[in-house]
Amino acid sequence: xxYNQLEDFVNNxxxxxxxxxxxxxxxxxxxxxxxxxxxxxxxxPSLVLNMSYLLDLNKNSKVLEIGTGSGYQTAILAEFAKxxxxxxxxxxxxxxxxxxxxxxxxxxIHYLVGxxxxxxxxxxxxxxxxxxxxxxxxxKELLEQLRSGGKMIIPxxxxxxxxxxxxxxxxxxxxxxxxxxxVRFVExxxxxxxxx
Numbered sequence: 428x429x430y431n432q433l434e435d436f437v438n439n440x441x442x443x444x445x446x447x448x449x450x451x452x453x454x455x456x457x458x459x460x461x462x463x464x465x466x467x468x469x470x471x472p473s474l475v476l477n478m479s480y481l482l483d484l485n486k487n488s489k490v491l492e493i494g495t496g497s498g499y500q501t502a503i504l505a506e507f508a509k510x511x512x513x514x515x516x517x518x519x520x521x522x523x524x525x526x527x528x529x530x531x532x533x534x535x536i537h538y539l540v541g542x543x544x545x546x547x548x549x550x551x552x553x554x555x556x557x558x559x560x561x562x563x564x565x566x567k568e569l570l571e572q573l574r575s576g577g578k579m580i581i582p583x584x585x586x587x588x589x590x591x592x593x594x595x596x597x598x599x600x601x602x603x604x605x606x607x608x609x610v611r612f613v614e615x616x617x618x619x620x621x622x623x
Contacts, residue, residue, distance in 0.1 A: 428484045428507055436506055437476045443469070446497040446527060465517045467613055469497045470559065474610065478580050481593055481607065482555045484508045491551075491572065493543035493615070494559035498524030504557070505533040512536075512550050514543040516616055542617035546572045553577060560615035561589045575600050582612045 444455035446469060451461050460468040479500070484490065488508040495501055495515035501524065504511045513536060515521035521540045528536055539547055543558070544566045551572035558569070558581035565583055573579050575598050582589035591607040 428480060428482075430480055433480055433503075433507065434476060437472055437479075437503060441499075441502055441506075443472060443499060445531075446499040446502075446524075463497045463520065465520055467496055467517065467520060469499050470612075475500050475503065478557060478559075478591075479503050479507070481580055482557060482578060484555060488554045489550075489552075489574075490555045490557065491547060491553040491569075492557050492559070493546070493569070495521055495524045495538070496559060498527045500557070500559055501528060501536060502531060502533065505536050508535070508555070510535050510537065512539070512547050512553070514539045514541055514547055516541065516543060544568070544615055544617040548572060555579070556581075558582065558615070559612065561586070561612040562615045565592070565594065566618070570594070570596070570602065580607075582610050586614060587611070 444452040447455050458471045458473050460471050463469050484507040486509055490504050490508045490511045492513040495513040501513050518540050525538050546568045552574035553572055554574050554577050556569055556573055556579040561582045573596050575596055577596050579594040582591050584590045588609050588611050591610045593605045593607055595603045
């Protein structure tokens with residue numbers, strides 16, 4: 428993936444305000460997280476940009492996204508990958524995100540409402556997995572659904588601050604983990620979340 432192309436798309440072509448409701452639209456250009464309802468947030472553009480770049484997407488990538496949220500990250504994935512399978516726990520957010528993404532014309536996105544910490548096994552394996560909520564530990568199911576040679580980005584740790592991890596599965600299935608930055612995401616809910 429070309430960083431300049433990605434940066435241009437995020438900063439100049441994808442309108443973040445489109446993914447935000449009401450009075451909060453006026454803050455869309457700010458590099459900060461914003462509430463999107465249901466106690467969830469849309470991440471700051473700089474973090475979304477960096478996480479997308481570190482996934483190293485290409486036009487053949489099959490991506491699993493855990494946490495559709497507003498659909499903002501999903502749009503970036505869909506722009507640079509072949510297929511995106513996105514899972515959202517909250518039906519209201521999932522429906523709004525789907526409406527937005529369909530208005531933008533994306534036809535390579537598949538949607539599921541459910542426990543994202545369990546992934547979407549029916550369509551595994553995935554070349555890339557991105558988790559946009561904090562997990563207590565890395566879900567075993569997601570590691571199993573990651574293709575050999577694949578990459579996963581996930582925030583792991585306590586509620587106060589998490590460690591953003593890049594996990595790489597080599598061609599033999601061995602896993603390597605690298606710490607990228609300290610971050611703070613909303614909590615993942617479900618089997619590997621803070622609360623059910």
